[in-house]
Amino acid sequence: MxxxxxxxxxxxxxxxxxxxxxxxxxxxxxxxxxxxxxxxxxxxxxxxxxxxxxxxxxxxxxxxxxxxxxxxxxxxxxxxxxxxxxxxxxxxxxxxxxxxxxxxxxxxxLWQASPRLRVEAGEVRADWPPVPPEEGYPDPLRYSLLFVYRKPAGRGEASLLSREPSLTISLGELRGLLKDRDPGAREVEVEVRAFDPSQPQGALWVGGRIAWRLPD
Incomplete structure (x- = not known):
C-alpha cells in the first residue's frame, strides 16, 4: 500500500x-x-x-x-x-x-464496487469487490482509494494504492495524509478506482463512492 x-x-x-x-x-x-x-x-x-x-x-x-x-x-x-x-x-x-x-x-x-471501511484497534481497514479477470477491465491491475475532504479553503485529496482489493492504514497515518483538512469537517468522500499502471494516460474505472465520517 x-x-x-x-x-x-x-x-x-x-x-x-x-x-x-x-x-x-x-x-x-x-x-x-x-x-x-x-x-x-x-x-x-x-x-x-x-x-x-x-x-x-x-x-x-x-x-x-x-x-x-x-x-x-x-x-x-x-x-x-x-x-x-x-x-x-x-x-x-x-x-x-x-x-x-x-x-x-x-x-x-463497468465495475461496481462501493468501498467498505471499518476501524479496528487504531487501524482503518478498507476492502471492496475485486475487478473481474475478464475482457474490458485493466490488466495489469492496480487499485486506488481516494479520499476527498474539505479544507479551510477549497477541497483536498489523498490517495492510497494497492495491488489487492483491500488495504490497511493506521488511523494516525490517515490523519497525517489529511492534515490540511478543516477540523470541523469530519465527513470525507471515499472513492475506489482501478487502472493499468503501465498506461499513465489509459482507461480509468471508478467502482463507486461513499460518504465516511472520520472517527475521533
Whole structure:
C-alpha cells in the first residue's frame, strides 16, 4: 500500500468537475456540432454515454443501443475520451483518442464496487469487490482509494494504492495524509478506482463512492 502521486490521484476528479462545466457549455450549443462518431461495445448497467474533452469545454451525450454505445464527437474536441456512467458513482473512462470520421473502441466494462471501511484497534481497514479477470477491465491491475475532504479553503485529496482489493492504514497515518483538512469537517468522500499502471494516460474505472465520517 503506497500513496499515489498528485497527478494520478486528481485526474478523475478533474475530469468529473470539468465535464460538468463542459456539459453546461454544451447546453449553450458551443462546439457541439459533431464532426465524427465514436462507437464501441460495453458491459454492465451503463446509464449514460458521453464524449468529453474538458480542456476544450466540449461534451456530447450519445445513445445506448443494446450492448453498444454511439456518441458524436464534438467539433471543439481535440483529445476527447468516452465516459460511461453507471449507478452509485460507478463509471469507466476510455483512453484519449484523436477525433476522426469514425472511431471504434474496444469493450469497456463497468465495475461496481462501493468501498467498505471499518476501524479496528487504531487501524482503518478498507476492502471492496475485486475487478473481474475478464475482457474490458485493466490488466495489469492496480487499485486506488481516494479520499476527498474539505479544507479551510477549497477541497483536498489523498490517495492510497494497492495491488489487492483491500488495504490497511493506521488511523494516525490517515490523519497525517489529511492534515490540511478543516477540523470541523469530519465527513470525507471515499472513492475506489482501478487502472493499468503501465498506461499513465489509459482507461480509468471508478467502482463507486461513499460518504465516511472520520472517527475521533
Amino acid at each position: 503506497t500513496a499515489a502521486g498528485p497527478t494520478r490521484k486528481g485526474r478523475w476528479v478533474a475530469y468529473a468537475v470539468l465535464a460538468a462545466f463542459a456539459f453546461s457549455l454544451g447546453l449553450l450549443g458551443w462546439g457541439l456540432r459533431p464532426v465524427g462518431v465514436v462507437v464501441g461495445p460495453y458491459r454492465g448497467p451503463v446509464e449514460r454515454a458521453l464524449v468529453v474533452d474538458p480542456q476544450r469545454g466540449a461534451v456530447r451525450e450519445g445513445v445506448l443501443d443494446g450492448d453498444r454505445y454511439q456518441v458524436g464527437i464534438p467539433e471543439a474536441a481535440r483529445e476527447p475520451v468516452v465516459l460511461l456512467e453507471g449507478p452509485n458513482g460507478s463509471s469507466v473512462r476510455s483512453s484519449p483518442f484523436v477525433p476522426a470520421e469514425r472511431i471504434d473502441l474496444p469493450l469497456l466494462a
